[in-house]
Amino acid sequence: MKISVNPFNGKKIYEFKELNSNNLQSRVKLADETFNSWRKTTFEERSRLMNNAAKELKNNKERYGAIITNEMGKPLSQAIVEIEKCAWVCEYYAANAAEQLKEEPIETDADLSYVRYEPIGVVLAVMPWNYPFWQVFRFAAPNLMAGNVGVLKHASNVMMSAQMIQEVFENAGFPKGCFQNLIIGSEKIEVLLENELIRAVTLTGSKPAGSSVASTAGQHIKKSVLELGGNNALVVFEDADIEKTLEVCVKARFQNTGQSCIAGKRLLLQQSIAKEFVQKYKDKVEALTCGNPLDKDTYIGVMAREDLAEELEKQVSDSVKMGARVLLGGKREGCFFEPTILTKVDEAMPVFKEETFGPVIGITTFENEVDAVNLVNNSEFGLGVSIFTVDRKRVNRLIPQFYEGAVFVNELVKSDPRLPFGGVKTSGYGRELSSHGIRELVNKKTVYITYE
Template identity: 50%
Template sequence: MEFHSINPYNGEQVGQYTALTSIELENILDKSAEVFKTWSREPLSVRTGLIKKAAEVLRENVEDYAQMITSEMGKPISESRAEVNKCAWVCDYYAENAETFLAPEVIETDAEQSFVRHDPIGTVFAVMPWNFPFWQVFRFAAPTLTAGNTGLLKHAPNVFGCAEMIEDVFTKAGYPEGVFQNLIVHHDQTEKIIAHDAVKAVTLTGSEMAGSAVAQIAGKYIKKSLLELGGNNSFIVLEDADIDKAVKTAVSARMLNCGQSCIAAKRFILLESVYDEFVEKFTKAVREIKKGDTTDDATQVGPLARKDLADQLNRQVKESISQGATLLAGGKQDNCFHEPTILGNIKPGMAAFDEETFGPLAAIIKAKNIEEAFSLSEQSKYGLGVSVFTRDTSKAVEFASRVTDGAFFVNELVKSDPRLPFGGNKRSGYGRELAKDGMMEFINKKVVYVKG
């Protein structure tokens, strides 16, 4: 089987890749298990030194990696550079903190000694998406490999060039052969991989449908799974908010990566008293976004990664309008490109309210008061994150307990940070990445009890 990655901006082929044969795949899986035996016994200082070196490789080659990201999935080049540098940051973070995170936890009992060791579990299989083709992989790989596990990557077919470069990062950094391996495979090989004795856990970032399928397979073979799925984040603007600040943040929160982000703000819930001012200023700002050549440093929004994704977004726009929404800006599609779009008068039951919109579409919703605003926010099957804008930060924090999402940001867009646990609730998945929690996901918490 052949895979082709196509530049969504100009339609040119970026690369062609041949799927692994069954024998090649089996050999890689066996190798991962064999290498784990020695890699897991390497001193932690060796593993932290290597992940630190991986950060150096990323920074030294940022332009090459950024060019591949932009070519394969259409992200503006400035955002691609930022993504690579963020990967270096997460590598540095675990190089600096792994010793503390993995230290034995002493627990006082009637034993002479009793403590919990934090040991690696084996090979972790990662199924990763195309929207942040480097970042999604490194936020899994940095803690997982540093903890002493080995890793297998099955990336999205349209970013197989990025996948090969990521494997090369670890090679250049000096990792032993087999610690991190890239798999050029179709998704129909997923069950075979998860079922293999080498694989002890699977982590997936992707759609709700993909997460459900992988979780079922993992459950069948009694393998741990971590799922980071879709989101339909709300962006709540209260009556005392700094509107100019809220608008500036809102543009980034919705349009970064051309809106192709699970944690992007999608539903903008505005109190009546600030509705008109916010909509006027937000619409003006969105219309001024620079579109164009994704290799131009000044470009802010490019195409979506594939035409079918643009088609899906356009369907949601048209369907919402037919249900009573008002088109305030944008709305047009040209192949992979979809104009940054704003829909007003959005209500529950409309596609733009109920569904995850993976692209540059902002759904504007009016709320009578703060209670209704948070009630509307909760009307979603997803639970990834909420942003609230207000000058009364104490009052906002009081509402954190009413939010079922995995993140609650005040006067800031929802974002991932190596220092903070990241993950969702409800249909947004389960488990946590990043921070200490991310390292503990694929650890054997082993009790040691010694009686004299």
């Protein structure tokens, strides 16, 4: 049985019966049967249905947003924005998929040679709770437009969100079996990957989860795409526009109550401006409204589960024992964790080395560009980095030096349907979104024709 518990009040809100083995196999078989017809549909038909999905999301954004808030604690205003972003990715691929997947001519010795981009079949998506709609839609929109079909293993605490996503596609007119939510536990993922009808898997989640799924997929020679954790740095140089940088750095760390793989988790300040910046940053974080995530003015709600808040509490406590100083916050009550700022953070501390998945940021200072680059790259993760400077020459010097999947200048790291998204090192491999994402899980078929 899968149970959703409202993290704000601790009340059980939804309960779902898990699929047994027979029902699970029937769902996969239905997906495969649907694929055999869905792959033959035109891009025009797929676009029509995908635009319908966008309309469905927009027309019900308050309803879906409230479900997100009740299941995992995201402030309602941010949950509604998440739904709107899902509509955007649907519209983006409805408009662009045909062009992104058109045949690509290549000049060779043949009379005609080209690459065809063809769907591969049933794709399994293993998705997390922190963006329960967006993480799924950024997989589903490109893959359905490519002619694949999807089966979803969502996080156990957001099963109503998962059901609603299936509802969106069904209400939009997609054939039954194009997208199915599977109410199962993590122990069934291996069973699914062993099924020959599952052709590939994409996972967004933790390093251990990604390692396990990739290992099983590899044993069965199935492609995997992994978007794992991040420990993004926010690097502020002395010439940065301080007021604009403050706004971005607060949002980068504390939106979604800090529960994001691409959140700015390490604040690196050039020594010459550190004192001024820290005081102003503290003032802005203190001004954030904490409270009931259903209230429209709430910016910091609760964390999704109490065990996650306890883990964050330990990271903070251990760092303080090693010499970090609590400038703001630091206390936990149930699933609520105060917005927290730690100063005097060094590279050995958990809040620097580990991914902190909640409203906590550690501050470290640096002297020069070399120090800044070394601090950024001193991480097992490589999802993204933000640098703040008005010096264009510095920007051009630094971009090649960061071992990251993305570099954002004077902006927080964020996903955008028009740009590829993904990381390096233990942040994963493969790309989602843009033309790069839609081509990840297709057959790039070489065609070579000669008539003599």
